[in-house]
Amino acid sequence: GAGVxxxxxxxxxxxxxxxxxxxxxxSGHTALYWYRQSLGxxxxxxxxxxxxGAADDSGLPNDRFxxxxxxxxxxxxKIQRTxxxxxxxxxxxxxxxxxTGELFFxxxxxxxxx
Amino acid sequence: AQSVTQLGSHVSVSEGALVLLRCNYSSSVPPYLFWYVQxxxxxxxxxxxxxxxxxxxxxxxxxxxEFKKSETSFHLTKPSxxxxxxxxxxxxxxxxxxxxxxxxxxxTRLHILP
Numbered sequence: 001g002a003g004v005x006x007x008x009x010x011x012x013x014x015x016x017x018x019x020x021x022x023x024x025x026x027s028g029h030t031a032l033y034w035y036r037q038s039l040g041x042x043x044x045x046x047x048x049x050x051x052x053g054a055a056d057d058s059g060l061p062n063d064r065f066x067x068x069x070x071x072x073x074x075x076x077x078k079i080q081r082t083x084x085x086x087x088x089x090x091x092x093x094x095x096x097x098x099x100t101g102e103l104f105f106x107x108x109x110x111x112x113x114x
Numbered sequence: 115a116q117s118v119t120q121l122g123s124h125v126s127v128s129e130g131a132l133v134l135l136r137c138n139y140s141s142s143v144p145p146y147l148f149w150y151v152q153x154x155x156x157x158x159x160x161x162x163x164x165x166x167x168x169x170x171x172x173x174x175x176x177x178x179x180e181f182k183k184s185e186t187s188f189h190l191t192k193p194s195x196x197x198x199x200x201x202x203x204x205x206x207x208x209x210x211x212x213x214x215x216x217x218x219x220x221x222t223r224l225h226i227l228p
Contacts, residue, residue, distance in 0.1 A: 004157070031214065040123070042204050042218035043158070056215050091158070098214045101146050101165065105157035 002026070004106035006092050012112045013082055021077040021109045025094030032075050033103060034067055035091040043091055049075060050098055082113045116141045118205045118219035126225040133177075133192040135222050137205030140186065147188040148206040148216065149179055158204065164188065165210065175199070200226045 005024040013019055025032050031050055035043035045059040051072045060066070064082075069075040079086055089110050093103035121136040139145055149161040162173025169181040175198075179190045188205060205219040 033216075035218075040220070042220045045215055045217060048214060050214075058215070093158075095214075101148055101163050101208060101214075101216065102160050103150075103158070103216065105159070107155075107157045 004092055004094050004104055006090075006106035006109045008109055009107065010110045010112075012114065014114050015082060015084060017082050017113075019079045019082055019111060021079075021090050021092075021111070023075045023077070023092030023094075023106060025073065025075070025092070026096075026104055029094035029096050029104070030072070031095040031098050032069060033093040033095070034075070034077050035093065037089045037091055037108070038087075046077070055098075079111075082111075084113045087111055087113045116145065116207045116209060116217050118207050118217065120203075120205050120219040120222050122222050123220065124223045124225065126227055127195045128227045129197055130194050133190070133195045133199065133224065135190040135203050135205075135224065137179075137188045137190065137219060138186050139188060139205070139207045141207055141209065144210040146208045146210045147179075147181060148208075149173065149177070149188075149190050150204045150206060150218070152202045152204065152221075154201070161190070161203070195224075195226050197226050197228070200224055 033048040034046040037043045047057040049069045064080045066078045089108040091108045093105040117140045119138045147164045150158045152158045164181045172178045202221045204221045208216045
């Protein structure tokens with residue numbers, strides 16, 4: 001596709017379950033970002049990748065959150081032992097390269113933890 | 115640490131009137147500054163950015179912003195509002211040349227009155 005694709009668009013899970021959110025960036029984009037957006041708030045930085053490596057993961061809230069990008073394209077955000085406070089829209093963005101500041105965002109994955 | 119403050123979570127202007135959305139930033143090093151817009155049911159998209167050079171930057175849809183270092187501000191303006199400008203606007207900052215972690219403000223929802 002032409003844009004950043006995120007799946008699922010909606011995910012409802014129960015407290016304590018494991019969740020994976022997938023991001024398919026724009027083809028050829030080397031940088032990939034994950035943000036989290038709660039109601040009434042701006043996007044909160046989680047992590048960004050350059051290629052396969054996490055360049056900065058300082059925004060991951062705790063060790064229940066983990067993200068991978070094994071082949072430098074698709075990325076998966078993994079959340080273990082979900083809590084109600086994890087409910088939010090998880091946004092993925094990609095950029096042609098680092099340094100441009102021009103992020104192309106997907107429409108997000110809405111996670112609801114019951 | 116970097117941060118941005120957007121004054122006013124909601125701003126209403128009449129169609130045809132001046133749009134002014136305020137953003138102040140905090141950064142220990144020279145910043146890169148951005149405005150992103152989120153239209154209903156769409157992903158965020160870049161409106162404009164300041165990196166180096168001219169302090170008045172022009173973006174899409176007639177918007178512009180001026181970087182004022184002395185005031186640590188990067189306010190967004192448009193001379194004449196259009197109904198299609200109704201959206202949420204986010205100011206963001208990163209550390210110029212240091213890393214690509216982009217920090218967003220909480221957003222300002224712009225309402226256009228007929």
